[in-house]
Every structure is written in structure tokens, then in C-alpha cells.
Amino acid sequence: MSDAQDELLQQYLDAAQITNTIRLIRFFLVSILIVCLYVFFIYQISFSHSSPYFNIWFILTELTIGSCLLLTAIHFKVGQYQLQQAHRWLKLVCFLIGTAIAVGVSLLYYFLPQQNPELSNYEAIILATLLIIVSQTFALTFLTQRLSYFCWVFIPVITPYIAAQFLVHSETSAFFFLATNFALITLLICANTSMHMHRRLSSVYFKNDQLKKAAEQQVGWTDQLRQQLQVEMNKSKDIELQLQFNNQMLEQKIRERTFDLEQTHLHLINQQHSLILAHEAAGIKAWDWNIRERSIVFGTGSQQTRLKNSKKHLNKLQQLIHRDDIAHLHQTMKEHLRGQTERYQATYRIQHNSGQWYWVQDIGRVIERDPVTNKPLRMVGVRRDIHQERIAQERLKLTASVLEQAAEGIFILDENLRYIESNPFYAQMSGFQRDHIIGKYLFDLVKSNKANPRMTQEEIVQQLLSKGEYHTERNIKFRSGKELEVRMHINAVKDEQNRIINYIGIVSDLTEHKLQEQRLSYLENYDALTDLPNRFYYNYQLHQYLISQQDSLQQLAVIRLNIDRFRPLNEYLSNNGGDELLRQVAQRLRITNAEALFVAHLNGDDFAIVYEISHIRPSIEEHCERITKAFNLPFNVQGQEHIITLSMGVSLYPEHGRQLDYLNNCAEQALSEAKRLGGNTIKYYTLDNTKLLEQDVHLERDLRQAIKNDELIVYYQPKIDFHNYQVIGFEALVRWQHPTKGIIPPNLFIPIAEQTSLISDIGRVVIQQTAKQIREWNLLGFDHIQVSVNVVAQQLQRGQLLQDLDDAINTYQISGASLELEITESSLVENSTTVKSLLDEIKQRDIHIALDDFGTGYSSLSYLTDFPIDSLKIDRSFVSKIGNTKQEAIVSAMIAMGKAMGMSVVAEGIETEQQLQYLQNLNCDIAQGYLFSRPLPESEATQFLKANLVSRAYRSLI
Secondary structure, three states: OOHHHHHHHHHHHHHHHHHHHHHHHHHHHHHHHHHHHHHHHHHHHHOOOOOHHHHHHHHHHHHHHHHHHHHHHHHOOOOOOOHHHHHHHHHHHHHHHHHHHHHHHHHHHHHHHHHOOOOOHHHHHHHHHHHHHHHHHHHHHHOOOOHHHHHHHHHHHHHHHHHHHHHOOOHHHHHHHHHHHHHHHHHHHHHHHHHHHHHHHHHHHHHHHHHHHHHHHHHHHHHHHHHHHHHHHHHHHHHHHHHHHHHHHHHHHHHHHHHHHHHHHHHHHHHHHHHHHHHHHHOEEEEEEEOOOOEEEEOOHHHOEEEOOHHHHHHHHHHHEOHHHHHHHHHHHHHHHOOOOOOEEEEEEEEOOOOOEEEEEEEEEEEEEOOOOOOEEEEEEEEEEOHHHHHHHHHHHHHHHHHHHOOOEEEEEEOOOEEEEEOHHHHHHHOOOHHHHOOOEHHHOEOOOOOOOOHHHHHHHHHHHHHOEEEEEEEEEEOOOOEEEEEEEEEEEEOOOOOEEEEEEEEEEOHHHHHHHHHHHHHHHEOOOOOOEOHHHHHHHHHHHHHOOOOOOOOEEEEEEEEOOHHHHHHHHHHHHHHHHHHHHHHHHHHHOOOOOEEEEEEOOEEEEEEEOOOOOOOHHHHHHHHHHHOOOOEEEOOEEEOOOEEEEEEEEOOOOOOHHHHHHHHHHHHHHHHHOOOOOEEEOOOOOHHHHHHHHHHHHHHHHHHHOOOEEEEEEEEEEOOOOOEEEEEEEEEEEEOOOEEEOHHHHHHHHHOOOHHHHHHHHHHHHHHHHHHHHHHOOOOOOEEEEEEOHHHHHHOOHHHHHHHHHHHHOOOHHHEEEEEEHHHHHOOHHHHHHHHHHHHOOOOEEEEEEEOOOOOOOOHHHHOOOOEEEEOHHHHOOEOEHHHHHHHHHHHHHHHHOOOEEEEEOOOOHHHHHHHHHOOOOEEEOOOOOOOEOHHHHHHHHHHHHHHHHHHHHO
């Protein structure tokens, strides 16, 4: 072997030793870990005395082995490491493991016998020898790829043992050391022998690889020789092929002629099959009439039917043909047989076996005539079933007639939204001729929105593509100049593969309808006499301003005006004169109050003005003074001049209230005060009530102190099930236990609290005390009790309500189903989106939601479906008027509506047996009122519960 090959072999052996050792070192580490664990457990199980040093050695050794395993698995993956780096790592690992074992041997042999009286020297020698022999056996198994790796483990391990031979002197030890030395020497010899065996085996693998490469090289040379031989053989074959070429050319010509004949024959067969298939698909039946032989052949190919007697066939066919079509058939046939027409064509009806008539069409031609007499000898033709075509044509004619006569604009678009058809009514609506419409894009006929020209177009296209339809009512300006209010509905037409192929649009002219709506709206919302908004529109518009005040309007003034001494003046002027005076008053108010939000005529001589208060506008005082000065000028009625004076009452939002009725009442009270003072004056609702304002300030101050001093207490009014008169819950009602004034009812301090943040603090106190009381009732066994707590709009909007509820539920460990929140309609009106989200989160806690004072507000009934409401509370104002036919109808409708929507209905304020019986007959669910109990303190409410339980038990026994 050459020097280069020796060097290559040596490199291969070194790499193989490192690679194999890296692969086997994991097994060696796991084996040593198990050995150490085994020795440690033998010692721990056999001897009661535990050594901390030995424990520390075991832990450090296991950690070292584990770390080496982890680092080897991470950094020395196959094909991802350098040999020199791996070599150094293997020596380090072997030395660490050898050192760890040597420390363990030292502890077992030198230290533990002195620390543990139970451990004899003989037992220590056995454990140490076990650790040495077993660990070296595993080293011999896994680390003999290279002798140096074995030595890095072997030498540290036997060092304590060799040292012991010089330190321990006894006859038994000498014999033991002599035997053990022989075993260690044997291990070393075995390691050397194993290393040489591995080395020789690697050399064999290397030589086999070399031989394999040499054999592959020989195969390559053989392939080259074979290719050269193949080239020579190909040259000889070329000569042979050249000799055969002329013979092949001749054979090729013969085959081409044969192929052409076969293709022609196949083409004829294909044409015959195509013709048969076309006849079958089109419902065509071919016939061949041999006039000379008097025979008729029906069909083609294998489906031919031959009739010898054509005369009999014609007679039978004549019996099946509709009698109205026989004369036309005969005339057409004669004209063609005589040569008067180029071809024969007739359409007639044939009666099938079912008795139904079907339309068919005959088309034929004489193809052979006698050359002397020109008589026809042979005629061919086809008969086609056109029944469905005739029906389709009739339907198309009917559809076209409907399209032409329809009083709606109808158009058809292709898949690219271009017009392909339109009816006359649509052309009339758009102002374009039909020829101008066809081919145009859908949006080419209308003017685009100047503010956002693409918005509506993209909206229509996207909805058509996603939903397959579009519906709208809007104003359209055509480019022809016509402008219409229309209702447009466009639907997609799809084929069998659900692909859109057309769009059909229907357009209705709503211009006159919209004008009628505007007329009706004007008659409904405006006073015909003064052309001012009436009371209905005034209330609606003022309500809209109040519920949307958070957007822009922060302060409003409601001014109510009344003409002084209008009644005697109206009697003097007669009705026409009085009406003329009212028209002039309305006109002067409209001109004088151009900056007002609106001016309204409520009824008779009552007017109202709503004015926005702002620092950039004149004050209310200046505004009212301007009205007074304007009315200093006389009015000319029926040729006479009259001086008119006005009485005005003013209420302010939000100072005097936040609700429509309250503001109107305040303004009316101020107006009444102005009238009481003789008229021709202005009165403000709150300016003269300074004493009440001062009382409110003191009350607010005391209320803040009361919340800090825990002076607020909760009373509970029972709720009774109508069906079994069982107490199913209470309504929590707050009371103020004033230290000097006693119990203060809520109607005195709740309005003050609603104008400040105190209402949220009061609500928090009520929720906490209610949760505490529910917990006490639960401990007494009343698990079914549900207590309702009143919540106002401020609590819903401040964002603290959820936290208050969670704190109460978590603090007293009660179920959310034990609580119910009573919310008024006005609370739902303001910021309805935020309120709905909050109520949805409340419902996730199983807390019930009730709509309180139902029917007293101005909110829409749609809130019953938009919000997660569980029950309705009929206000006491309706219950108290039961006996009045109209009021009973309202109560009945409320209960029926609540039942239909799956809600429970609560009637509050029940005070008489008549009211109770009426509500029970309507299947109302829950009763509440003084007929059963007044609001009770905590202790009395508990006694009421217990008494109700005893009464129910007594009734069940009876």
C-alpha cells in the first residue's frame, strides 16, 4: 500500500473512531448514570445512616452526566460537528466521568466506613469495587474505539484504588488487592485488544470501499468499450438499412393507399352516426319515398323501417292529421310533386295515442324524376317534432306582450351589467329611446353622485356579486334630464352550473307616491292654519333633541307663549278674524325667531319656541325681550289695528329636567305664573324658587355625608307569584335613615342624586346590601329568592356597574340569577349601542333584566327585541286606573305583548282586590303592591318570608 493510501487510511480510522465514540458515548453516559443510581440506592436501602457528602456526590454526578448527555445531543448531531472539536469534547467527558467515579470510590472506601458504624470495611470495599468494575466494564464496551478515551476514564477511577494499596495494610486486603489488580490489568488488556479489533474492522471497511470504487471504475471502462462496439455495429446496420430502403418505399405507398381507403370508409361511418345522433337529438325522423315502387323507408342505418304499401301509410297518416291541416298538406305536396316549388315543407298537427295533438314539420324534396315525363320517381325528407318549440314560441310571444304592456320599467343586463333589452315603460321613465339604451353600461344612463361618484355604483356591484340581488328606493337623475323617485330590484339569472348569465331589473316610479307621503307628512306634522309645526311634531322633535344632546346641544330653552285675552278678541273678530290674527302672530314669531331651533303652534293661541343656549348666541333674556319688542307693533286684522301682548314661560334643559314631559310642565307652570300676574311678562321656572335651590344644595351635602356614614338602608317589597301566591322575590328600595330627621323617602333625595354622581354611589350601596341580604336568606334555606335593584341611565353609562355587580357576587358568593336589574325605557334611549353591549355582558352573569315603568316613556317598542330583556313591569299609573275601559285595554295589550315575546310580566302598585283579580284573569305572572305588603326592613322581610313558607305548607296540607 502506498504512502498516500496509508495516510488516507489513517485519516479514515481517526474519523471512524471519533464518529463511533460520539454515537456510543450516549449509551455509556446512560449506563454510568444507572450504575451510580444503583450503588446509591443499595447504600440507602442497606444502611439507615445517611451521609450528606455521599448525597451531594450522587446529585452532582447525576447532574454532570445529564448535562453531558444534553450537550452531546444538541451540539453533536450527525454530520453537524468538527472532528477535532468532538475529540476534545470526548476526552473532557471521559475525564469528568472518571473523576466523578473516583470521587465516589474514595467516599465509599475511605470516608463512609468512618462516618457510618454500620458499614464495615469489607462492605465498603465491595461497593467501591462494584462501582469500579461495572463502570470500567461499560467503558470497555463503549469507549474502546480509541484507547485514549478508555484511559481518560480508567486512570482517574483506579487512582483511589491504587492509593489504597499503599495506605491499607492487612492480610485480607493484600489478597483482595492482588485479585483485583489482576482483574484491572485484564480489563486494560481487553481494552487494548478491543481497540485493535475495532481498528482492524475499520480498516476492512475502508479497503472494501476502495475495492468497490475500483470495481465501479472497471464497470465504467467496460461500458465505454461496449459503446464503441455498438457504434461499429450501427455502421454495419446502416448499410443493411440502405439496402432495404427501396423495398420499404414501395410497401409504404401500398399502405398509404390502404389507409386512405380505410379513413374514407371510417369518415363515412362517422358521418352516418353523427347524422343519426343529430336526428335523435333534434327529434327528426328521416323518410325515403320510392314513388315508383310504392314503398317508404323511415329512419337511417340499423333503425330503418320499410313499408311496402305507401298508399296505406298515407291513408293512415291522413286519419291522424288534424282536419284543419289536411287541405294545406295536400296542396303543398301537390305543388312540389308537380315541380312548382323548390322543396316541400308543411307544418301540421298529429294525434298521439293519448289523444293529445302534437305539432310536426315535414320537409322534403324530389331527388329523382323521369327524364321524359318529368314525373317524380323518388322523394326524401325529414319529419321533426316541433311541439315544444311551438309552445315555447307562444310563451315567448306572451312574455314579450307582457314586457311591452307592463306598467313597470323592466330591463335585462348581460353578465357585464350592459343592457341587452328594455321595455317601452323603462325607456319612457329614463327619457331615452330603446336603441340608445341597448349596449350601454348600467350606470351610463344616470348621473353620478358628485360627493362620492363611485360609492353607490360599487355598492350595487358588490351586492349583486355577493347576494345575487339588489333592492333600493332612491332618487335617480337620468342623463336625459328626468329625475324620479324609484324602487329598483335587480335579480341575477344563473345557469345549471350556478354561473350568472343575466340580470333582470324592475323599476317602479315612486315619484307620485313620495309626493303623497310628503303631503301626508306635512298634514300630520304641520298646522294648516299657521304653517308651523304642530304639537305632535313639536313633542317628537324636542324629544330627538333631548336624546341626542350629547352630540352637540348641551343646553336648551323651552319657551311657551300665549296670547293675552285671545278669547274675547276672537269672539269680537269672529272665527275668520281670529284665524287671520293667529296667522299674523305665527308669521311674526317665525321672522323674529330665525335663530331658534324651531317655532311651533301647539293649539288655539298656544305657541312654543325651542332655543339653543350658547355663548355665541344672544341670551334667553335678550331673545324674549326681542319678541316683546316685535309685538309692540300693531296687527292689522279686517282693516283694524290691534295691539297684542304675550305671556311667556321659560324652562331650561338640563337645569329644570332631562325629560320631555318635565320640561313642558315646567314651562307651562312658568307660563301659568306669568298669566296669573296679568300677562305681558316673562317668567322663568326656577328663578323665583331660590329657597328650593338652597334646600337642594343642603340636601346634596347631607346626602354625601350619609353615604360615608352608612346611613342608607334598603327596604324590600315582596313580589308574589300570581299562580300560587308564593313569595318569589323582592324589590330593593333605598331609604335614608337620617340621624335627626328619621326616614327620608327616596323621592326627596333621588332626583338630587341623579343630577350628580351620587346616584352611582347609592346604586353601589344598594347592590352590596342586597347581595349581603340574599346570602343571609340563602343560609336560611331560601335559595329561590330573586331581588331586583333599580338602575338608572347614569349607572349604565359611567362604566362602573359591571365591577359593582362582580364585587357583590364574589364577596357574598351568591348566584347571578339571584339578582335582577330594573331599567327604565329612558335609560335605553341614550347611547343605545353602548347600553346594549353592557346588558349583554350582564346577561352573561345570569343576571335578569327587567324593563321598569313600561309604557310611560317615549322610546320605541323595538327596544323590546333589540335588548336582552327578561321581564316587563307595568307601571302603577296603569294599574291604579284599572276599571277604566281604555286603561284596561292598555294593560291587557301590555301583558299580551310581553307573553308573546316570552317575557314574564310584573304588575306593581296593586292595592285592591279588583286590580288583583283583573290581572290574574289576564295571566299576569308576578304581583307587587300594598295589597300584599309595604316595603319592609331586612328583619321584617325575613319574617314575611318565613310566614309565607308556613302559610304555603299549611295550604299544601289542606
